[in-house]
Amino acid sequence: MSRIANSPLTAGTRSLIPLSSALPWLIAIAFLFGLPVVFPSGSALTIMNQMAITIIFALAYNMLLGQGGMLSFGHAVYMGLGGFFCMHVLNWVENDGLWLPLPLLPILGGLFGLLFAFLIGGFSTRRAGTVFAMISLGVGELIAACSIIIVVFFGGEEGVSGDRTMGPEFFGIDFAQQQEVYYLSAVWLIVSALAMYLFSRTPIGRIANAVRDNEERAEFLGYSQRNVRWISFCASGFFCGIAGALFAINFEILTEENLNLATSGEILLVTFLGGVGFFIGPIIGAVVFILLKTVLGLYTELWALYAGILFLLTVMFFPNGLTGLIAMHVGPYKRGRLGVLALPYIKMVGPLMVFILSGAAVFEILFHSREAATGEGEMTLYGLTFSSHGILPVAVAAGIAIASFLLLHRLAPQLREAWDAANPVDRRS
Amino acid sequence: MSMAEREAERAAAIELHELEKSFGLAKIIHGVNLAVPPGERHAIIGPNGAGKSTLFNLITGKYSPSGGAVHINGQDVAGLKPYQINRMGLSRSFQITNIFPKMTVFENIRCGLLWKMNYRYSFWHLVDRQHDLTERAEEILEQINMTARRDDLAGMLAYAEQRALEIGVTIAGGADIIMLDEPCAGMSTSETEYIVDLIRQVTAGKTLVIVEHDMGVIFNLADRISVLVYGEIIATDTPENIRGNARVQEAYLGSEDGH
């Protein structure tokens, strides 16, 4: 459990405006603005825009899950509602001559998300834990179902679409280019991420952590746990609304899909995968997940299955997510013992890759043998072309998978030993 | 000063009228009457299962009474939530250590300060930039002798240190009524002595209500003692008189010796 506690969130900083705390932000800004220079292609921009939106959404989601201890199964609603509202605003700009420069739209989306979070949080934040989770699910499903029948606002089955370029030009930019949209998203990403980080350093942000860890104690320090959760919930709703607005700007269409459980579940997956105990966890989660989705999605139809397996393994073995995995090595690094781990890691990486690839091959071959049209029994996997039908290919793949697993199993004690050597138990009296 | 305010000042810090509590059919507290004047160190003792913790939870708003009333600084607290009672100037500790284990020692103390120093639900201050907050928290750390532990995680502290931190968090908000639930439970003799000294020092001038098993602690610290047996107070008196009270000997001390 102590691993969670070592997060940058909980470490106290004393200095006033230290360069060390500004530096990561400056690097991030430089990085974000440099990206389109390195990856100027349209498809790369699309992925990067999607990442920026998902990062804001995941950070906002983690204000609840990681910092407030609230598990929401219906958080797509706040992003979706913000997005739908912004879509209507874009249409008012286009049709009714409303004057609004596009870069300011996310503020409206945020306020709309905030409004709904305020209304729904009024009754949903009374309890934390399981009850909150179930209520969030019910409310999420309610609004997703409403989207089909309230056509005026949600546009029914086909959703609401608009055109982002119809507003007044913003310093000569009309946002017709994908790249312009990227810079807009990047600016809002930095502003939102910074604001959310600073929120965690305010009295309410600190007390949200306190309520998460021990709501009873917080009550006896003068704080109403319900109000603390409600305020966190509203703040999260605000940033979800910003993400929704950017979604509206980027894709120019919102549908029921933006509200439903699948989207809500996806953001939970993203956040947890990255690591809920760390501020940067959701950022890492969003980047990895979007890459998995787009890159893996190019190669296999089964990417969601792999994502599901990865998610479940993370919950079971690495409850602090990918960031937690990295953070585990900070201790050995500081003690200068990282080298102890190098050899076992190098020994294991080969068998592990073989295990993952051959395991995936089993799924792919089985899937192909069932889905392929008759007469098209040939499949190409890892550069090999063979017939997916018959027992042989599956048996070979499964055999390799089992063999590599057994090898991993034999190597595991070495890794454990090295790990213990790199992390000497220090007992305090 | 208005009449009402003067009235409140003369009123007891804590006053219980015919307080009752039942859980289902089991009556745990049978009509308790007690008045603790401001500035008194008051101890509640009694055998296991006498209802000490229940009484504590009734006063601090964790449970609502089945009958009777609790007055704090002359004000009826019926129906108030723990945080509302806390804001009236009453702070408590817990029998089972109840701190924020994933925060540092410093942050634990700071959490105890936020409400009383008017930061409340603020999202426009940065906690690390508030000098008054940092200074006050460091003063309290000094008071409980934990400055050296400032940046350690509370969950990693030794048990006695956690108990000391818990007292620090309890007094941080500057409440004038402090309630401590078995602060010395499970400690060695030297640790107990240390904690008793600490309690005496940090609660100077405040009203203190303490539940404790360790008789040595009680007789050293308390101005007056109430003996709770089966949900009733059978005696309230000075330590000397309690020691000589035959009923108390029989009901409480006798049974303790029997072990």
Next chain:
Amino acid sequence: MSLFAVNILDGLVTGLLLFMLCSGLTLIFSMMGVLNFAHASFYMLGAYFGYQISAYVGFWPGLIFAPIIVGVAGALIERYGLRRVHQFGHVPELIFTFGLALLIEELVQFIWGKSQKAYEAPLALDFPAFAIAGNSFPAYKVFMIFMAMGIFLVLLYILTKTRIGMIIQAALSYPATVQNLGHNVPLVFMGVFGVGTAMAGLAGVIAGPVLGTFPGMAFQLGSIVFVTIVVGGLGSLWGALVASLLIGWLQTFAAAYNVGMSDLLIALGFEKPLDLANSALRDLWSLTLPQVGPILPYLLMVLILIMRPQGLLGKRET
């Protein structure tokens, strides 16, 4: 009137089916403190296993073996998955079961494909049992009612008359105390999880032919199941029964009566706007009860939460 009677029976079928899921879910929740998000996924697995077995040896063996397989799978998942996550707390447990639900859906799609399976009711029950004024009522639904009631009675018997039932009941009322009983608590947990998931599997076997056997069936019913136990009161078995029947009837009647919102509004003395197509309230005027039907359970939940946060028969909020 006859339509009313048919709807009562149809609603009973839906309600009892819901209850078969809710009861297992409530038992697991009360014993282990974990709300099994994947509960409806076990229901889906029951339907698919039932389908697969029926394809080879017929419906009836599937009715027996599919729930057993699901129960064993559930017990294994508890033993090797959930028990591991248990140490991290309730929220990670809930996240684990959520991930499980996602994974089971993906696996079902992987094994059986995305399209609906032709899982049929057995021929022996493929006849109208009786007719009420021309509306025939299929024998299979009568069978469903008897199955669900039978399960309920068996459950009631086990809970009130057997030793293991006493332990479970003790756990229902005093979750903390059961830890200190001298019983093999982990084994009881595994057993309850296995039995609970087997009941969900059984519900899937008998509901599959009526409601359809497709990969989305778990999430479709799942959210309604969670709404039901929140409405009934988390951890209350009787609350789950009342809420299941209530929601079963609510949905059935809403689907059966084509009452338009406009009729209602006019009856209330509102005037229909002339230019309806451009009115901001046009959806309100064109809504019909069958359209609103699917959202009624959620609306009910929100109302209950606002008026009575502990649920219909739930214990007091602590």
